[in-house]
Amino acid sequence: xxxxxxxxxxxxxxxxxxxxxxxxxxxxxxxxxxxxxxxxxxxxxxxxxxxxxxxxxxxxxxxxxxxxxxxxxxxxxxxxxxxxxxxxxxxxxxxxxxxxxxxxxxxxxxxxxxxxxxxxxxxxxxxxxxxxxxxxxxxxxxxxxxxxxxxxxxxxxxxxxxxxxxxxxxxxxxxxxxxxxxxxxxxxxxxxxxxxxxxxxxxxxxxxxxxxxxxxxxxxxxxxxxxxxxxxxxxxxxxxxxxxxxxxxxxxxxxxxxxxxxxxxxxxxxxxxxxxxxxxxxxxxxxxxxxxxxxxxxxxxxxxxxxxxxxxxxxxxxxxxxxxxxxxxxxxxxxxxxxxxxxxxxxxxxxxxxxxxxxxxxxxxxxxxxxxxxxxxxxxx
Amino acid sequence: xxxxxxxxxxxxxxxxxxxxxxxxxxxxxxxxxxxxxxxxxxxxxxxxxxxxxxxxxxxxxxxxxxxxxxxxxxxxxxxxxxxxxxxxxxxxxxxxxxxxxxxxxxxxxxxxxxxxxxxxxxxxxxxxxxxxxxxxxxxxxxxxxxxxxxxxxxxxxxxxxxxxxxxxxxxxxxxxxxxxxxxxxxxxxxxxxxxxxxxxxxxxxxxxxxxxxxxxxxxxxxxxxxxxxxxxxxxxxxxxxxxxxxxxxxxxxxxxxxxxxxxxxxxxxxxxxxxxxxxxxxxxxxxxxxxxxxxxxxxxxxxxxxxxxxxxxxxxxxxxxxxxxxxxxxxx
Numbered sequence: 218x219x220x221x222x223x224x225x226x227x228x229x230x231x232x233x234x235x236x237x238x239x240x241x242x243x244x245x246x247x248x249x250x251x252x253x254x255x256x257x258x259x260x261x262x263x264x265x266x267x268x269x270x271x272x273x274x275x276x277x278x279x280x281x282x283x284x285x286x287x288x289x290x291x292x293x294x295x296x297x298x299x300x301x302x303x304x305x306x307x308x309x310x311x312x313x314x315x316x317x318x319x320x321x322x323x324x325x326x327x328x329x330x331x332x333x334x335x336x337x338x339x340x341x342x343x344x345x346x347x348x349x350x351x352x353x354x355x356x357x358x359x360x361x362x363x364x365x366x367x368x369x370x371x372x373x374x375x376x377x378x379x380x381x382x383x384x385x386x387x388x389x390x391x392x393x394x395x396x397x398x399x400x401x402x403x404x405x406x407x408x409x410x411x412x413x414x415x416x417x418x419x420x421x422x423x424x425x426x427x428x429x430x431x432x433x434x435x436x437x438x439x440x441x442x443x444x445x446x447x448x449x450x451x452x453x454x455x456x457x458x459x460x461x462x463x464x465x466x467x468x469x470x471x472x473x474x475x476x477x478x479x480x481x482x483x484x485x486x487x488x489x490x491x492x493x494x495x496x497x498x499x500x501x502x503x504x505x506x507x508x509x510x511x512x513x514x515x516x517x518x519x520x521x522x523x524x525x526x527x528x529x530x531x532x533x534x535x536x537x538x539x540x541x542x543x544x545x546x547x548x549x550x551x552x553x554x555x556x557x558x559x560x561x562x563x564x565x566x567x568x569x570x571x572x573x574x575x576x577x578x579x580x581x582x583x584x585x586x587x588x589x590x591x592x593x594x595x596x597x598x
Numbered sequence: 599x600x601x602x603x604x605x606x607x608x609x610x611x612x613x614x615x616x617x618x619x620x621x622x623x624x625x626x627x628x629x630x631x632x633x634x635x636x637x638x639x640x641x642x643x644x645x646x647x648x649x650x651x652x653x654x655x656x657x658x659x660x661x662x663x664x665x666x667x668x669x670x671x672x673x674x675x676x677x678x679x680x681x682x683x684x685x686x687x688x689x690x691x692x693x694x695x696x697x698x699x700x701x702x703x704x705x706x707x708x709x710x711x712x713x714x715x716x717x718x719x720x721x722x723x724x725x726x727x728x729x730x731x732x733x734x735x736x737x738x739x740x741x742x743x744x745x746x747x748x749x750x751x752x753x754x755x756x757x758x759x760x761x762x763x764x765x766x767x768x769x770x771x772x773x774x775x776x777x778x779x780x781x782x783x784x785x786x787x788x789x790x791x792x793x794x795x796x797x798x799x800x801x802x803x804x805x806x807x808x809x810x811x812x813x814x815x816x817x818x819x820x821x822x823x824x825x826x827x828x829x830x831x832x833x834x835x836x837x838x839x840x841x842x843x844x845x846x847x848x849x850x851x852x853x854x855x856x857x858x859x860x861x862x863x864x865x866x867x868x869x870x871x872x873x874x875x876x877x878x879x880x881x882x883x884x885x886x887x888x889x890x891x892x893x894x895x896x897x898x899x900x901x902x903x904x905x906x907x908x909x910x911x912x913x914x915x916x917x918x919x920x921x922x923x924x925x926x927x928x929x930x
Contacts, residue, residue, distance in 0.1 A: 428609075432613055432616055432906075434857060434860070435613070435856070435857075435860055435905060435906050435909045436617075436620070436860065436902050436905065436906075437860045437861070437863040437864035437867065437901055437902065437905050438860070438861070438864045439864040439865070439867045439868055439879075440863075440864065440867050440879070440882055440897075440898055440901050440902075441898075443867070443882065443883060443886060444624050444882075444886060444894065444898055445624075447886035447887065448624070526746070530748050533748055534748060534749075534750060534868055537748075537750055537868075538868065538871065538883060540883075540886075540887075553750075553751070556754060557754075557872070559757050559758070559761055559767065559769065562754060562757065562758050562761075563758060563761050563762060566758060569751070569754065569755070569758075572747075572748070572751045572754075575746075575748060575751070576743070576746045576747050576748075576751075577746075579745075579746035580742060580743070580745075580746040583742065583745065583746065584742075
């Protein structure tokens with residue numbers, strides 16, 4: 218262990234590096250922030266995550282149409298193409314779309330859409346549209362983009378019922394993004410509590426808890442989740458289902474956190490700096506608050522940020538199988554239900570777009586967690 | 599060594615008992631009991647209401663008048679005798695309909711594990727020895743995307759590409775003409791043709807994770823002094839690589855089998871549902887939605903039992919492979 222640490226220090230810290238005074242005066246968190254800022258991928262991911270959460274928070278502002286409104290004239294319409302150059306080759310700074318005209322193919326009975334090139338509809342920003350309450354209490358009707366009537370703009374196309382997939386994706390971000398954080402919080406409380414007990418008491422209690430955790434980890438999760446989620450009563454409201462699903466996900470999620478907390482507790486209890494503080498006649502409370510918690514908190518943040526994507530993926534999978542979040546509530550998994558069979562998928566491949574949001578979110582959380590881990594590691598320069 | 603194996607086997611028995619408890623909890627969880635479902639079914643079929651007397655007799659027959667723990671022991675006793683109950687949905691004894699599906703499920707899981715290792719180990723070694731090369735970046739990007747893409751979405755995309763580009767339907771495990779055919783060589787050949795798609799879909803997520811782990815540990819090892827010592831003594835690069843660092847770096851990979859296997863079975867469930875494979879996953883989902891309690895419980899129990907056995911075997915294998923763990927565990 219020691220040789221490894223020393224070896225790393227030698228190889229990673231060239232003797233020539235000079236730090237200015239602020240480096241030596243910086244607190245632990247400031248040092249971490251410095252290191253984190255240098256991790257470019259993690260910084261980008263942080264921005265992406267903040268952006269995604271802003272989508273969830275201001276979903277009504279970003280969405281163009283009412284997510285539940287059925288545009289019968291535009292059922293299964295493909296995404297609109299944004300143009301900058303018109304038919305005559307003139308360039309326009311503000312992009313525009315052409316309205317779509319539906320035609321029924323009499324042979325295959327499929328709807329085909331053609332662009333009506335006679336009139337351009339330019340995008341307009343901060344337009345007035347459907348009234349809504351921003352953040353739940355500010356009455357307004359301003360939306361980010363829109364086009365003039367009678368055209369309707371569908372950046373991601375529409376589903377079978379003619380509902381705007383873009384607006385639905387924005388609204389779905391709410392459940393998809395919050396359930397991950399919320400589930401992790403529940404797992405975190407359970408994990409800290411049980412892991413703490415396990416690490417603090419040790420002995421037989423520790424042994425039993427560790428065996429139970431191992432057992433839960435060795436059960437295939439998805440069958441277990443499916444079984445638990447299917448056991449939620451049908452008559453529950455969507456809020457109840459939301460909490461139910463979160464609890465189901467947390468039944469497995471807490472194990473990882475409990476293991477991490479226990480391991481860290483056992484390690485830190487024996488650490489030299491704790492012994493040093495004890496010898497310096499520092500009180501137990503001060504040791505916990507001033508030494509243990511700071512060295513622990515960064516670690517916990519890392520573990521937490523790395524467990525969010527698993528939760529998001531699990532919710533998506535359950536909702537995709539129609540046993541998670543129930544319509545009319547929407548999450549990305551619920552939206553992906555429409556792409557479940559090869560026929561609808563081959564006719565309207567844009568139904569997979571909500572999945573891209575899932576992938577981007579999961580990637581961003583993974584990179585963020587990596588960056589945080591590097592930043593929190595005091596041996597990495 | 600023998601001691602350790604014995605310990606693990608005792609623990610395995612304990613685990614199997616825990617599985618039965620969890621399964622029983624799942625049976626008891628849904629609101630209402632399976633008998634009400636059954637009675638409803640009977641009433642629909644016969645078109646008349648069952649009398650109180652018959653309902654009461656049925657309740658006693660299924661042991662629903664007993665307290666919970668007595669019900670558990672009754673059920674557990676039946677399971678030990680290989681009696682898993684009757685599937686209301688399929689109108690057949692559970693025992694007769696799950697066998698083939700379980701075999702297929704675990705065949706796919708084991709093949710996916712082999713696929714995962716066969717792909718992850720060479721790529722991991724390449725990516726560590728060619729750090730920051732173009733290949734390393736490409737592999738890393740693919741690996742990250744593989745980690746982030748949900749199984750079912752990958753399956754959907756494969757179906758879509760197969761359908762659009764090649765005009766073939768890639769779902770299922772058998773061509774229609776072999777679906778109900780008895781097992782013979784032609785059917786096995788047909789199965790082999792259909793297997794790659796689910797195996798790739800299920801294996802991808804795990805592969806990405808393993809490549810990252812292997813690359814990380816191997817990079818750590820390559821910087822160690824014993825590598826420099828060996829090199830300065832004139833050991834050839836390839837021989838050096840495979841003789842020392844790779845062997846050390848493979849350890850976390852071997853021990854990962856214990857969690858990889860459950861996750862492959864788990865990922866297999868949802869992939870099978872999307873691809874319409876005749877394995878345990880779709881059957882489980884259907885049974886759950888139909889409240890077909892005995893089928894649900896038995897499937898869940900066998901999936902878990904086989905996984906737990908798989909984990910135990912991989913734990914024992916790890917001890918056989920790695921002398922350091924052998925010493926450490928033998929000391930306890």
